[in-house]
Amino acid sequence: MHCDALTDWATVVSIARRSTVIFNGVDLGPMWDFCVNALGRELGIPTVAGQSYDWLWDTEFYSNKPGARCQACKGSKSFEAWLNSYAVHFGAKEDRDRTAMLRRMFPSPSTTLAADAIAAFLRNDPNFRMDGPTLQAIIASALRDALTPPPPAGAGPGAGAGAAVGARAVSVPHHRRAAGAAAELTLDTAPAFFSSLHRRCLARMLPGAVSRQHDLRFIPRPHHVDTRFVGSWVCVCLAASVHMVSQWVAALFAEDNIRNDLQPPSSFTMILGQGKSGAEQGYHEELQFAKMGVLPVTELLKVPKTHYDDASDEFCGMCQAGAGRSIREVVPLPAVAP
Numbered sequence: 001m002h003c004d005a006l007t008d009w010a011t012v013v014s015i016a017r018r019s020t021v022i023f024n025g026v027d028l029g030p031m032w033d034f035c036v037n038a039l040g041r042e043l044g045i046p047t048v049a050g051q052s053y054d055w056l057w058d059t060e061f062y063s064n065k066p067g068a069r070c071q072a073c074k075g076s077k078s079f080e081a082w083l084n085s086y087a088v089h090f091g092a093k094e095d096r097d098r099t100a101m102l103r104r105m106f107p108s109p110s111t112t113l114a115a116d117a118i119a120a121f122l123r124n125d126p127n128f129r130m131d132g133p134t135l136q137a138i139i140a141s142a143l144r145d146a147l148t149p150p151p152p153a154g155a156g157p158g159a160g161a162g163a164a165v166g167a168r169a170v171s172v173p174h175h176r177r178a179a180g181a182a183a184e185l186t187l188d189t190a191p192a193f194f195s196s197l198h199r200r201c202l203a204r205m206l207p208g209a210v211s212r213q214h215d216l217r218f219i220p221r222p223h224h225v226d227t228r229f230v231g232s233w234v235c236v237c238l239a240a241s242v243h244m245v246s247q248w249v250a251a252l253f254a255e256d257n258i259r260n261d262l263q264p265p266s267s268f269t270m271i272l273g274q275g276k277s278g279a280e281q282g283y284h285e286e287l288q289f290a291k292m293g294v295l296p297v298t299e300l301l302k303v304p305k306t307h308y309d310d311a312s313d314e315f316c317g318m319c320q321a322g323a324g325r326s327i328r329e330v331v332p333l334p335a336v337a338p
């Protein structure tokens with residue numbers, strides 16, 4: 001079949017429900033990959049991704065079984081840290097790129113933007129290229145969050161001592177949405193807007209929510225160079241495809257106790273032009289640093305966490321949502337006044 005994977009996401013979901021494995025070779029950026037893995041996690045079927053570039057290819061394999069590591073297991077120390085690791089994709093990370101982005105969005109300090117103007121910016125800006133009806137709803141909610149003052153300290157339903165993280169997610173009644181002056185974003189309120197956008201988008205991309213989306217155009221798809229002229233060629237690309245299938249078959253053999261020695265990696269890079277893997281290259285670089293005294297020799301002895309059946313991270317939002325934890329607990333919405 002042939003379809004637009006973003007606008008026809010519901011079709012992708014219906015095909016995935018009838019499948020035993022998902023092979024993802026679609027180049028729509030890291031947030032697309034996140035959604036595909038969340039879908040695999042929700043449906044309990046393996047996901048295999050592959051890409052090639054120049055004389056290099058890499059593949060990822062996740063069984064999506066309960067307790068096994070997933071694509072979003074990042075070794076985070078808390079849910080907040082895990083959530084923040086995705087902030088950069090949604091303009092919610094404070095850095096030089098965001099300062100430049102806000103300068104594009106607000107050409108003058110007195111610029112104000114209504115919902116339509118915000119949607120046009122997110123549609124056209126190379127950092128985002130987000131669109132669609134779901135995005136419009138998210139913008140309306142994030143604008144409301146940004147323009148509603150947070151509750152005073154010590155007040156409000158989520159402010160009591162010992163309140164759970166998820167209890168900070170306070171919904172605003174519909175009749176308050178249009179209250180006050182015209183709902184326009186300013187340079188001062190933009191950070192709160194992007195923080196809410198980040199949380200509201202990610203909440204729709206997690207297991208339990210992602211399968212209910214009909215249109216994925218709300219995910220950021222940053223512009224990248226046209227790979228037609230700088231990408232890999234057909235043999236490198238085919239090598240990646242064959243390895244994607246090989247990882248899945250190796251896991252089937254291992255799980256059926258046909259070949260207990262097979263343990264496919266969750267992530268594998270092959271540098272064909274040098275005839276070595278990314279892990280070998282990394283080890284070689286660490287060895288050079290150890291020789292220079294920059295890195296302790298003990299670093300060379302550590303066992304990397306790279307196999308598909310390694311345990312999932314304690315603070316991985318995707319694994320936790322996949323295990324049935326409330327998405328509002330994993331991704332709490334911003335606190336706003338009731």
Ligand SMILES: [Zn+2]
Pocket residue numbers: 069070071072073074312313316317318319320
């Ligand atoms: Zn995970």
